[in-house]
Amino acid sequence: MECMSEAINNLKLAFLGTGSMNGAILRGIIASGHDPKLITATLRSDSRAAELRELGVNVLVGAEDPQANSTAAAGADVVFLGVKPVGITALCDEISAALDPASVVVSVAAAITLESMVAHLPAGQPVIRSMPNTPLMVGAGVVGLSPAASVSQAQVDSVSALFAGSGDVHVIDEEQQNALSAISGSGPAYAFYLAEAMANAGVALGLDEKLSIALARATVAGAGKMLADPQADPAAMRRAVTSPKGTTERAIAVYDEQGIPQIIKDGTAAAAARAAQLSEEVG
Ligand SMILES: NC(=O)C1=CN([C@@H]2O[C@H](COP(=O)(O)OP(=O)(O)OC[C@H]3O[C@@H](n4cnc5c(N)ncnc54)[C@H](O)[C@@H]3O)[C@@H](O)[C@H]2O)C=CC1
Numbered sequence: 020m021e022c023m024s025e026a027i028n029n030l031k032l033a034f035l036g037t038g039s040m041n042g043a044i045l046r047g048i049i050a051s052g053h054d055p056k057l058i059t060a061t062l063r064s065d066s067r068a069a070e071l072r073e074l075g076v077n078v079l080v081g082a083e084d085p086q087a088n089s090t091a092a093a094g095a096d097v098v099f100l101g102v103k104p105v106g107i108t109a110l111c112d113e114i115s116a117a118l119d120p121a122s123v124v125v126s127v128a129a130a131i132t133l134e135s136m137v138a139h140l141p142a143g144q145p146v147i148r149s150m151p152n153t154p155l156m157v158g159a160g161v162v163g164l165s166p167a168a169s170v171s172q173a174q175v176d177s178v179s180a181l182f183a184g185s186g187d188v189h190v191i192d193e194e195q196q197n198a199l200s201a202i203s204g205s206g207p208a209y210a211f212y213l214a215e216a217m218a219n220a221g222v223a224l225g226l227d228e229k230l231s232i233a234l235a236r237a238t239v240a241g242a243g244k245m246l247a248d249p250q251a252d253p254a255a256m257r258r259a260v261t262s263p264k265g266t267t268e269r270a271i272a273v274y275d276e277q278g279i280p281q282i283i284k285d286g287t288a289a290a291a292a293r294a295a296q297l298s299e300e301v302g
């Protein structure tokens with residue numbers, strides 16, 4: 020593992036389209052010790068360039084330099100594609116001539132299949148479909164990786180090690196990507212939604228809004244920290260808070276009666292179905 024961390028420490032990285040998701044991966048990788056001087060990030064406009072430059076990374080802005088993505092990709096060992104799904108194949112076309120045959124292309128886009136990327140990259144180019152999540156930026160993320168047949172085990176290990184400094188890595192069959200996306204890719208939004216709903220509920224119970232937001236935020240964050248233990252059992256932890264004939268029991272009974280578990284199933288099924296639909300539309 021020490022050898023692997025030495026090997027990945029020298030990798031040159033390119034982040035093409037450095038918005039929320041690529042920005043979170045980049046921050047996680049820097050926080051885990053990667054030299055920012057080995058990283059080049061591109062943006063379409065310069066509105067976020069200053070904050071990226073403050074991290075010590077090289078920033079190229081497409082509006083000022085039409086070659087920005089190709090320049091960043093050239094000579095990079097790993098090239099993260101972080102634009103919206105609809106822009107991924109065009110970005111593959113744009114950078115194809117600049118890519119080194121040994122560079123590993125890692126797409127973070129929902130729904131865009133390996134097959135569609137392979138069709139827009141040079142023959143045999145190593146490419147990985149990934150589904151990360153934004154908590155990577157605080158070292159508490161999750162990512163699912165699905166490598167194409169062109170990717171060697173050593174390359175899978177390198178990309179896994181890059182992510183492993185800031186989160187859990189799961190190598191999965193591509194068929195599972197839409198389901199993983201519905202749970203861990205979108206999942207941070209569900210936790211934030213719960214915090215929002217709890218804050219609003221506190222206000223309805225008469226709490227001051229600022230206090231209610233502070234309570235909801237710290238409670239969801241604290242519960243998340245407890246869940247971070249790999250041995251944590253969410254059901255057992257819920258039961259530990261739920262005293263027989265106590266207050267929590269009443270709340271959970273209402274949630275069960277109103278079908279919250281089924282509602283969560285329906286929501287994640289809708290997210291996975293949307294990914295499949297997006298694959299048809301743009302993949
Ligand atoms: N936001 C999230 O939590 C997650 C997002 N994703 C995936 O990440 C991808 C990006 O999503 P977000 O980061 O949320 O969007 P975003 O809009 O925050 O970031 C996209 C960035 O790409 C830039 N961009 C667009 N076209 C470009 C081009 N041709 N060259 C260089 N830069 C360009 C935009 O200016 C923007 O900064 C999507 O494909 C999405 O499916 C995956 C998992 C989670």
Ligand SMILES: O=C(O)[C@@H]1CCC=N1
Nearest residue numbers: 128129200204205206
């Ligand atoms: O909402 C989306 O489409 C992306 C993929 C998972 C999280 N955000």
